[in-house]
Amino acid sequence: MQRTVFKSRWLPYALVVPQVAVTVVFFFWPALKSLQLSLYRVSPFGDKSTFVGLENFRKLVTDPDYYASVLSSFVFAGGVTVLAVLGALVLAGLATQKIRGLAVYRTLLLWPYGIAPAVAGIIFLFIFHPAYGILPYFLSFVTAYDFNWLLKGWVAMTLVIVATAWTHLGYNIAFYIAGLLAIPTSVMEAADVDGAGPIRRFVAIVFPLVSPITFYLVVLNMVFAFFESFGVIDAVTKGGPGQATEIMVYKLYKDGFIGLNLGSSGAQSVILMAMVIGLTVLQFRFAEKKVTYR
Amino acid sequence: MSAVGTTQLERARVRARATDTPRRKRFPWGSVVVHALLIACIAVVVFPLYFAFVVSTQDLQQVVQRPPRLLPSSHLLENYAQAWRKSSMGRMLFNSAVMAVAVAVGKIAISMLSAFAIVYFNFRGRTFCFWMIFVTLMLPVPVRLMSTYEVIGTLGWLDTYEGLTIPLMASATATFLFRQFYMTIPNEMAEAAQLDGAGPLRFLWSFLLPLSWANIAALFVVLFIFGWNQYLWPLMITNTEEMRTVVIGLEQLIPRSGTELPTWNLIMAGAMMALLPPVAIIIFMQRWFVKGLVESEK
Numbered sequence: 001m002q003r004t005v006f007k008s009r010w011l012p013y014a015l016v017v018p019q020v021a022v023t024v025v026f027f028f029w030p031a032l033k034s035l036q037l038s039l040y041r042v043s044p045f046g047d048k049s050t051f052v053g054l055e056n057f058r059k060l061v062t063d064p065d066y067y068a069s070v071l072s073s074f075v076f077a078g079g080v081t082v083l084a085v086l087g088a089l090v091l092a093g094l095a096t097q098k099i100r101g102l103a104v105y106r107t108l109l110l111w112p113y114g115i116a117p118a119v120a121g122i123i124f125l126f127i128f129h130p131a132y133g134i135l136p137y138f139l140s141f142v143t144a145y146d147f148n149w150l151l152k153g154w155v156a157m158t159l160v161i162v163a164t165a166w167t168h169l170g171y172n173i174a175f176y177i178a179g180l181l182a183i184p185t186s187v188m189e190a191a192d193v194d195g196a197g198p199i200r201r202f203v204a205i206v207f208p209l210v211s212p213i214t215f216y217l218v219v220l221n222m223v224f225a226f227f228e229s230f231g232v233i234d235a236v237t238k239g240g241p242g243q244a245t246e247i248m249v250y251k252l253y254k255d256g257f258i259g260l261n262l263g264s265s266g267a268q269s270v271i272l273m274a275m276v277i278g279l280t281v282l283q284f285r286f287a288e289k290k291v292t293y294r
Numbered sequence: 295m296s297a298v299g300t301t302q303l304e305r306a307r308v309r310a311r312a313t314d315t316p317r318r319k320r321f322p323w324g325s326v327v328v329h330a331l332l333i334a335c336i337a338v339v340v341f342p343l344y345f346a347f348v349v350s351t352q353d354l355q356q357v358v359q360r361p362p363r364l365l366p367s368s369h370l371l372e373n374y375a376q377a378w379r380k381s382s383m384g385r386m387l388f389n390s391a392v393m394a395v396a397v398a399v400g401k402i403a404i405s406m407l408s409a410f411a412i413v414y415f416n417f418r419g420r421t422f423c424f425w426m427i428f429v430t431l432m433l434p435v436p437v438r439l440m441s442t443y444e445v446i447g448t449l450g451w452l453d454t455y456e457g458l459t460i461p462l463m464a465s466a467t468a469t470f471l472f473r474q475f476y477m478t479i480p481n482e483m484a485e486a487a488q489l490d491g492a493g494p495l496r497f498l499w500s501f502l503l504p505l506s507w508a509n510i511a512a513l514f515v516v517l518f519i520f521g522w523n524q525y526l527w528p529l530m531i532t533n534t535e536e537m538r539t540v541v542i543g544l545e546q547l548i549p550r551s552g553t554e555l556p557t558w559n560l561i562m563a564g565a566m567m568a569l570l571p572p573v574a575i576i577i578f579m580q581r582w583f584v585k586g587l588v589e590s591e592k
Contacts, residue, residue, distance in 0.1 A: 005484040006488070011494060011495075015407040016412070016423050018407065019404045019469065026460075034438050034441050037440065091332075112343075113587075114519055114523075115343075115572070116541045116572075119541060169339065171587060174583075198324070227434040227436055230436065231525030234526075257440075269439060
């Protein structure tokens with residue numbers, strides 16, 4: 001697996017220096033500082049810091065606000081993942097049938113990936129707008145319920161989930177299309193010959209065959225929803241109403257930059273770090289599985 | 295088992311033969327249903343964008359009218375011009391373009407170099423470098439938020455293009471992709487180049503680079519979108535109007551209080567301008583986009 005053709009004492013180091021410098025200065029050093037910060041109490045102006053051990057963590061664990069943010073993170077990530085992965089599987093299933101015009105359909109399905117979650121959030125914010133939005137307008141014919149996301153937490157949560165899932169769709173569809181096209185046609189033909197209808201075929205054959213991709217996409221969508229979704233929350237709800245959409249990343253930002261509570265934000269960083277390490281390990285266990293699967 | 299297998303197969307063949315001929319003549323209901331379902335789903339997926347576009351062409355009165363107007367109007371140019379003036383859109387688009395291109399090119403360049411070193415040289419600390427690059431996957435911005443901000447401040451990079459781009463240039467996925475690709479290139483090529491007197495840098499430049507264009511194009515599309523759509527990073531690094539990128543600048547156009555005019559047509563015009571570059575890149579470079587997505591995540 002290794003090729004060692006070229007010999008030079010200094011050149012390999014010169015080649016890796018840019019990458020390694022960026023990782024050390026902007027990844028490892030700050031990550032270690034976060035770890036350190038989590039064990040200290042720092043005054044808001046950063047001039048005094050006292051070692052407090054695990055005090056910051058203890059405070060978080062006993063803080064109902066923190067629990068609320070953990071819960072809304074999981075609701076948010078779970079909602080986004082279910083919506084975006086299931087929707088993508090159905091759409092990719094349709095877009096790999098033997099019909100004309102597939103190229104056009106596929107293009108029309110992929111592009112939402114290009115939209116920044118924050119921009120998607122702003123578009124959906126208008127669609128959900130209590131006074132001018134098209135959705136509350138049409139819903140008002142069906143029910144008298146007030147779908148005002150400024151007042152109702154679950155409506156705000158639905159808003160950010162739908163907007164984020166919309167931007168994830170293209171990504172998931174690209175993976176599912178690649179996976180579905182890799183299923184040998186003989187398998188599907190055999191099922192057809194045995195008299196399995198399209199829905200039966202999908203449930204009994206396609207779904208198990210793409211399950212490694214599904215697992216991978218579930219992990220990846222969770223990671224994205226947890227760690228890359230600051231934008232949609234900040235642009236649309238700012239964590240509100242109340243704290244209904246205050247996901248962990250947003251709380252970290254708020255406590256750190258606005259509350260200037262450096263110790264607590266350090267501890268929150270460390271908890272998030274543990275989560276992302278767990279999810280990455282899961283993701284790479286999939287990578288191994290995929291190798292043996294083939 | 296084989297006996298059962300044969301009879302089943304035969305029965306299936308008979309059934310297939312029996313149904314085959316009439317099926318060919320019958321109207322293809324199946325594909326009509328698929329077309330209909332696809333069109334319905336795509337209508338749902340496309341609607342938010344269509345609606346945003348429609349609103350961006352209306353005047354204020356049409357925006358707030360009930361029932362909502364779902365057809366484009368004639369105010370496209372004046373809305374876009376006004377949104378452009380109101381928010382220094384030119385400057386924001388420029389900053390976004392600088393950020394997206396610099397991050398994409400920088401990531402590709404330093405990843406190519408380090409993958410080349412890791413694959414073609416045997417040096418002390420090679421495995422260590424590889425693991426270091428790998429671990430960056432586990433350190434997204436939020437987990438080192440406050441301390442990274444401090445580092446950027448110490449370097450004096452707040453509110454600069456350096457601060458906006460260089461810290462985002464480390465890339466584990468791009469390094470893996472190039473490493474994987476280099477390992478598929480037969481070793482004889484490097485040996486032949488060496489026999490011809492080409493040094494390592496010459497080999498990289500004249501042999502590997504030309505072979506890598508497909509990978510570079512694919513990565514560029516994905517990384518350009520990544521860079522363009524960054525939110526938390528530019529929000530943290532920039533604090534003046536001149537350095538703001540379009541994705542974070544847009545939010546400031548939203549009327550939050552009831553006393554402001556609901557100028558949603560201008561916001562949607564701004565949103566259209568913010569999303570057009572990355573979406574256009576996906577549509578026009580779709581092949582590279584799909585390749586980049588699927589391959590860089592292995």
